[in-house]
Amino acid sequence: MKLSLGPLQYFWKRADVLDFYQQAADWPVDVIYLGETVCSKRRELRLPDWLSIADNLTAAGHDVVLSSLVLVEAASELSTLRRMADNGRFGMEANDLSAVQVCLERQVPFVGGPTLNIYNHETLALLQSCGMTRFVLTMDQGETALRALREAQATLGGAFPEVEVMAWGRLPLAYSARCFTARASNLGKDECGFKCLEHPQGLALATREGESFIRLNGIQVQSEARCDLAPDLESLRQCGVDYLRLSPQPEGMAEVIERFHDALQSGCPPGRAGDCNGYWHGRPGMDWVGAAREFSGDLQETTR
Amino acid sequence: MNMELVCPAGSPAALEAALEHGADAVYVGLRNPTNARAFPGLNFTPEALAAAVSTAHARRRKLYLALNTYPTSRHIHVWKDSIDMAAAAGVDAFIIADMALLDYAARRHAGIPRHLSVQGSATTAVALRFFYERFGIARAVLPRVLSIAQVEHLCEQAPVAIEVFAFGSLCIMVEGRCQLSSHVTGQSPNCHGVCSPAEHVRWTELPGNRREVRLGQVLVDRFEPEEPASYPTLCKGRYQQDGQPFYALEEPTSLNTLELLPRLAQAGVAALKVEGRQRGPAYVTQVTRVWRGALDALKGPQPFRILPEWEAQLSHVSEGLQTTLGPYHRRWQ
Structure with missing residues (x-):
């Protein structure tokens, strides 16, 4: 199992992004996904900037993949997609069927992002036939779903693509045409004033009894709960997961990566540091399922 | 070109209401997990579906079947059996989101048109080309994320006929990409047909x-x-x-595009969809009647104008008793 650094979900100032990826050059992650996936109005960095970061990271020994926008609407967004696919050096993560088609037309192999809705082996095989070499499991699927996918795919023959699973960070739960961050300031999307820059980890919202619940990140809604699959390392390994995706955060990213890296090196799953792992266990995403294996082991012991 | 009025039915009574009051086509779901309104007591058994097809065809109207949830490998046979059963029953189109099912329907029942469900999240001509070239879709239902100007542009570029949401409860998230419900309950529109x-x-x-x-x-x-x-x-x-x-995300409100009707027609939109298979015959009656009246008025010699009673009737059956143009109106975004 290897580590990947997922695409930056938030809107940070240019200098902060450059600084972040300068540090990332030294981090023990194998793959780094780069690019804007949430909002095309975020232009602190443009494609040439991302490509230049990509060159630096490649020189530092990382595999770089360019991630595409999740919600593609405008002609300008399509043309950015085409330019990304035509870059000639780095692979693509297709987060929308527009990107899949663009890659397909150019015969560019791609990583299927978590929003492609791959829920069965036949859809998986169809996308493989379009050039998909790796896929990120949708947020809502976990161990059981992945096993079923693998077993069913074995009946078709052929190679199973590489699998990547979201292992650390706030979960992207939904996307809209509406900018929620702008709305929270009584602004429309067209005159948003780049409010996202003021919320480098998203804008936290609580329920009316004060329980933290979601984060607004432009047109994206994230979970407040940070997913943490480090304690589930063993079952991830058993399911043949190839990459653990760690989602960028403005502070403490090096420590997050170090914790996962140490766990992979030692083979010892660490204790809990995040808030949720429900999806991996076939539960509501926000749930935390702790030490399930030990418990079921004890139970069997008792029954016997 | 006449825009087709596509109305919802969660029961034979709602189907009757839709046909009686002027739907050109009615879309229904089966009483199993294959569709995005998998609510108890709702939807059609195989026998009811066969009867529904006969009822619709007797009036020279169309009956579409929504199979718009995403099947897992273990249960995909349920969706495929449903497709075979509905083909035998004589449905006029399948409304599908999942690629494997589109592929299956295209191979097994090539003569029955396939409509890409709104759950398929296709928002550009390029994405539509993917579904058209791979699975021969005849029509696509657009997610409720595009502005009217974007819809107009897409109609010019799209390789297939376009259907848009005209009225009903407003999903404000990109359909097919919302996990809010599963985050809290473990059940999602994508996989369980419920929110x-x-x-x-x-x-x-x-x-x-x-x-x-x-x-x-x-x-x-x-x-x-x-x-x-x-x-x-x-x-x-x-x-x-x-x-x-x-209301950080959206107020309780329903989508209502009556005032966009002339632009949608001008753009070449092929069909207008009314949301609400979970609603009863009274809702279907009221909404179908208003939209039939509006579409007929649009074809008439007089300039199109919205009658106050249309607005009143639609507001009456709307969520929160209010309506919005939603994402069609750029300011909403």
Whole structure:
């Protein structure tokens, strides 16, 4: 199992992004996904900037993949997609069927992002036939779903693509045409004033009894709960997961990566540091399922 | 070109209402997990589906079957069997989101048109080309994310006929990409055909005739004694930033595009969809009647104008008794 650094979900100032990826050059992650996936109005960095970061990271020994926008609407967004696919050096993560088609037309192999809705082996095989070499499991699927996918795919023959699973960070739960961050300031999307820059980890919202619940990140809604699959390392390994995706955060990213890296090196799953792992266990995403294996082991012991 | 009026039916009675009041086509779902309104007591058995096809065809109208949830490998046979059964029953089109099912329907029942469901999340001509070239779709239902100008542009570029949502409950998230419900309940529109499933909803009476409603453990909203309360989908709850609760995502409201009708027609939109298979025959009657009247007026010699009674009738059956142009109107975004 290897580590990947997922695409930056938030809107940070240019200098902060450059600084972040300068540090990332030294981090023990194998793959780094780069690019804007949430909002095309975020232009602190443009494609040439991302490509230049990509060159630096490649020189530092990382595999770089360019991630595409999740919600593609405008002609300008399509043309950015085409330019990304035509870059000639780095692979693509297709987060929308527009990107899949663009890659397909150019015969560019791609990583299927978590929003492609791959829920069965036949859809998986169809996308493989379009050039998909790796896929990120949708947020809502976990161990059981992945096993079923693998077993069913074995009946078709052929190679199973590489699998990547979201292992650390706030979960992207939904996307809209509406900018929620702008709305929270009584602004429309067209005159948003780049409010996202003021919320480098998203804008936290609580329920009316004060329980933290979601984060607004432009047109994206994230979970407040940070997913943490480090304690589930063993079952991830058993399911043949190839990459653990760690989602960028403005502070403490090096420590997050170090914790996962140490766990992979030692083979010892660490204790809990995040808030949720429900999806991996076939539960509501926000749930935390702790030490399930030990418990079921004890139970069997008792029954016997 | 005439725009087709596509109305919902969750029961034979609703189907009758839609046909009686002027639907050109009616879309239904089966009583199993294959569609995105998998609610108890709703939808059609195989026998009811066969009868529904006959009823619709007797009036020279069309009957579409929505198979718009995403099957897992273990259960995909349920969706495929449903496709075979519905083909034998004589449905006029399948409304599908999942690629494997589009592929299956195209191979097994090539003569029955395939419509890409709104759950397929296709928002550009390039994405539509993918579905058209791979699976021969004849029509696509657009997610409720595009502005009217974007819809017009897409109609020019699209390789297939375009269907848009005209009226009904407003999903404000990109359809097919919303996990809010599964985050809290484990059940999602994508896989379970439900959003905020009823068995996870809990209403509690508070002192002073106030009420609160939870989905699972999450408090979605609280209501003052006279305050109208609507179904607690997470996107229409009130949350707080600095202690000030507000509708952070969207108010309880319904989509209503009556005033866009001339532009949608001009753009070449092929079909207008009314949301609401979970609603009863009274809703279907009222909404179908208004939209039939509006579409007929559009074809008439007089310039199109919205009758006040249309607005009144539609507001009456709307969520929160109010309507919006939603994402069609750039300001909403």
